[in-house]
Every structure is written in C-alpha cells, then in structure tokens.
Amino acid sequence: MIYCDHAATAPLCPEAREAMRPYLSFAANPSALYSAARDASYAVKKAREQVAACIGARPEEIYFTSCGTEADNWAVKGCARKVLAGWGARRLVLSAIEHPAVTETCLSLAPLGFETVLLPVDPMGLVARASLEEALIGGAALVSVMAANNEIGTLEPIRELCALAHEKGVPFHTDAVQAVGHIPVDVEKWGVDLLSASGHKFSAPRGTGFLYIRKGFALPPLLSGGGQERGMRSGTENVAGIVGLAAALTARVKQMEKDAAALDKMRARILEGLRDRGVDFRVNGAPDALPGFLSLSFRDMDGEMLLHRLDLKGVLVSTGSACHAGKETVSPVIRAIGVPEAYEKGTLRLTLGPENTMEEAECLLQALVEAVR
Numbered sequence: 001m002i003y004c005d006h007a008a009t010a011p012l013c014p015e016a017r018e019a020m021r022p023y024l025s026f027a028a029n030p031s032a033l034y035s036a037a038r039d040a041s042y043a044v045k046k047a048r049e050q051v052a053a054c055i056g057a058r059p060e061e062i063y064f065t066s067c068g069t070e071a072d073n074w075a076v077k078g079c080a081r082k083v084l085a086g087w088g089a090r091r092l093v094l095s096a097i098e099h100p101a102v103t104e105t106c107l108s109l110a111p112l113g114f115e116t117v118l119l120p121v122d123p124m125g126l127v128a129r130a131s132l133e134e135a136l137i138g139g140a141a142l143v144s145v146m147a148a149n150n151e152i153g154t155l156e157p158i159r160e161l162c163a164l165a166h167e168k169g170v171p172f173h174t175d176a177v178q179a180v181g182h183i184p185v186d187v188e189k190w191g192v193d194l195l196s197a198s199g200h201k202f203s204a205p206r207g208t209g210f211l212y213i214r215k216g217f218a219l220p221p222l223l224s225g226g227g228q229e230r231g232m233r234s235g236t237e238n239v240a241g242i243v244g245l246a247a248a249l250t251a252r253v254k255q256m257e258k259d260a261a262a263l264d265k266m267r268a269r270i271l272e273g274l275r276d277r278g279v280d281f282r283v284n285g286a287p288d289a290l291p292g293f294l295s296l297s298f299r300d301m302d303g304e305m306l307l308h309r310l311d312l313k314g315v316l317v318s319t320g321s322a323c324h325a326g327k328e329t330v331s332p333v334i335r336a337i338g339v340p341e342a343y344e345k346g347t348l349r350l351t352l353g354p355e356n357t358m359e360e361a362e363c364l365l366q367a368l369v370e371a372v373r
C-alpha cells in the first residue's frame with residue numbers, strides 16, 4: 001500500500017508511540033493528590049512547554065482540545081459570545097475556502113443574528129487584502145483565515161491579513177491545522193490572537209488538538225466543569241494523547257526542513273513525469289504550496305473514478321477534502337478558485353508525508369498515468 005492522503009490523516013510516528021506508551025496502560029488523573037498524579041500532571045506541563053516552543057508561544061497560551069474541529073468551534077463561538085455579551089458587529093469574516101469546521105460553525109450562528117461574509121480568493125486560492133478591507137467596514141466579531149488550505153495547499157498571507165484586522169480592532173483567528181508541523185509557524189511573527197491545530201495531521205494520535213490563545217485575549221471558556229486547562233476547557237486530561245501530540249510535533253519540527261526538501265523533490269518528480277508522458281492536467285493552488293501537496297485536475301476525467309482505479313493498484317489518494325468526499329462532485333474550494341469546467345470534475349489530491357519514499361513516488365506516478373489512460 002502506498003499512502004498518499006496525509007492531509008486527511010497522518011500515520012502515528014514512532015516518537016509519539018514511544019512517548020505515549022507509559023501513559024496508555026496507566027495515567028493517573030492529573031487532579032488527584034497522590035504522587036502518580038503529580039507525574040501525570042508534570043507530563044502534561046512538559047507537553048505544553050514543548051508545543052509552545054514549536055510555535056513561538058508561551059506555555060500558558062496553549063489549551064489542549066480533542067481535535068482541530070473543537071479548537072475552531074471554540075475560537076469562532078467564543079468571539080461570537082463576546083459580541084453577544086458586549087457590543088460590536090454581528091459579522092464573521094472568513095475566506096471562501098475555509099474548512100467546514102470554520103464555515104459551518106459561522107453559519108450555525110445565523111439564528112443569533114450573525115452574518116457570515118466570505119472573502120473571495122484568486123485562482124491560486126489567495127485572499128486579497130482589498131477584499132478584507134472592504135468586508136471590515138462596519139466592524140466584525142472575528143476574521144478567520146486558514147494558514148494553509150486543506151484541498152489545494154495554498155499558504156495565506158496571515159501576517160498581512162492579521163495586521164489589517166487589528167488596524168480595525170477586529171480579532172484574528174487562523175485555522176493552522178494543515179500548517180502546524182509542516183511549515184514554520186510563529187504566532188509572534190504572525191500576530192494572531194487565536195490559532196487552531198490538530199494532532200493527527202502531524203503524525204500524533206487522533207482525538208488530540210490545541211487552541212493557542214494569545215495572552216491577554218479574553219476568550220470565554222469552552223467547557224465548564226472541574227476547571228481543567230486553567231478553567232477554560234474542563235474535562236479530565238487525555239494524558240497519553242497530549243504527550244503523543246507534543247512528541248510528534250517536536251519530532252516533525254526538528255525534521256521539517258529535511259522532510260520538506262525530500263517532499264518537494266517527490267512532488268517535482270511526479271509533475272515532471274506526468275508532463276513527459278503528455279498527460280493533460282493542471283496544478284491547482286499556488287506553486288509554493290505545502291510540502292508534498294499536489295492538487296491536480298485531469299481534463300475530461302472523473303476524480304472519483306481515478307481514485308478507485310488507484311485504490312485497486314494499492315495507491316491511496318483523495319478527491320479533495322475528506323469532509324466533502326462523496327457529498328458533491330465539485331468541491332466549493334475547486335469552484336472558488338475557478339478551475340475550468342473541462343478539468344474541475346477530474347480533481348485528485350495527493351498529499352505525501354515524511355515516510356513516503358522516492359520509489360513510492362515513482363509507483364504513484366506510474367499508477368496515475370495508467371489510471372488516466
């Protein structure tokens with residue numbers, strides 16, 4: 001099997017497996033009073049420090065969650081609640097290509113009077129400064145733009161967009177689920193107030209994630225209860241998961257440059273191979289996309305049919321976002337970037353990961369050429 005769907009989920013890395021092992025059979029409740037609880041609570045504290053160091057944050061700015069979707073919901077609904085409790089425009093501004101965890105969450109607030117404004121993107125998938133400026137006339141509760149898109153891999157100009165939102169006094173959230181552990185992320189440099197991440201997208205176990213909340217930014221708590229996560233997200237800590245998340249992220253950040261260079265080589269090889277064999281296709285997204293990320297649209301093809309043909313050859317890919325697969329023929333992201341009609345239905349997303357090899361990239365290329373023919 002050749003697994004090329006890392007944007008959907010990445011296999012658990014050995015570093016995370018090893019770090020979690022002691023806590024899988026027994027992890028005391030960190031809130032208990034005996035010494036074993038101090039060990040568990042120390043493990044969570046250490047994990048928080050490791051995660052903070054990986055994104056340029058302070059440990060007290062990291063709040064562990066159960067997934068990226070939870071972090072996104074917390075950011076959006078928290079900012080909406082702030083407006084409901086005080087004053088300000090009931091408007092949520094996001095890019096037209098956000099993950100459903102952000103888009104659907106914003107739309108779910110319509111009954112409370114919130115208007116969702118979608119910022120258009122250019123053919124590369126980039127949000128323009130001018131469209132954000134226009135959307136912010138009259139204010140907003142939040143601007144949310146993803147750091148890296150999950151269907152085309154495009155990296156958004158977060159620092160610039162965030163500065164613009166702040167000029168208007170509007171908080172800024174970025175869904176960095178595809179970025180964290182894949183490209184350098186520095187919350188200080190970007191200046192964001194809120195940032196979401198998900199463990200299983202960077203080789204940590206599923207059911208883990210975190211929300212970065214800038215120190216001094218008053219976000220209402222997500223879950224009330226026993227007061228875990230400094231009263232912000234109650235619920236007994238997933239000690240093994242948290243330790244695994246920190247170990248995986250630390251390992252990925254350490255290897256990031258090396259991995260990116262290898263992934264870029266595989267990506268280039270696949271593109272070159274397809275062109276050499278005269279396959280009629282286009283590359284979606286910006287050329288400097290996420291490492292190992294390929295969104296391709298093949299002329300007069302059906303993406304789902306290609307996916308199944310590749311599956312039969314043991315090559316696992318996606319037609320786009322796993323969250324959209326099977327729902328619609330053409331994803332809203334592919335629509336938003338304006339892929340020509342002859343190509344839009346023939347879209348495949350190949351996302352390579354650090355454990356893929358050049359030999360696998362060659363096999364993928366061969367299988368792809370055969371599937372298209």
Ligand SMILES: *Cc1c(COP(=O)(O)O)cnc(C)c1O
Nearest residue numbers: 067068069099101150177178198
């Ligand atoms: C996968 C993904 C999510 C959701 O993360 P989960 O941990 O699966 O809930 C959110 N945003 C983006 C961009 C994603 O790729």
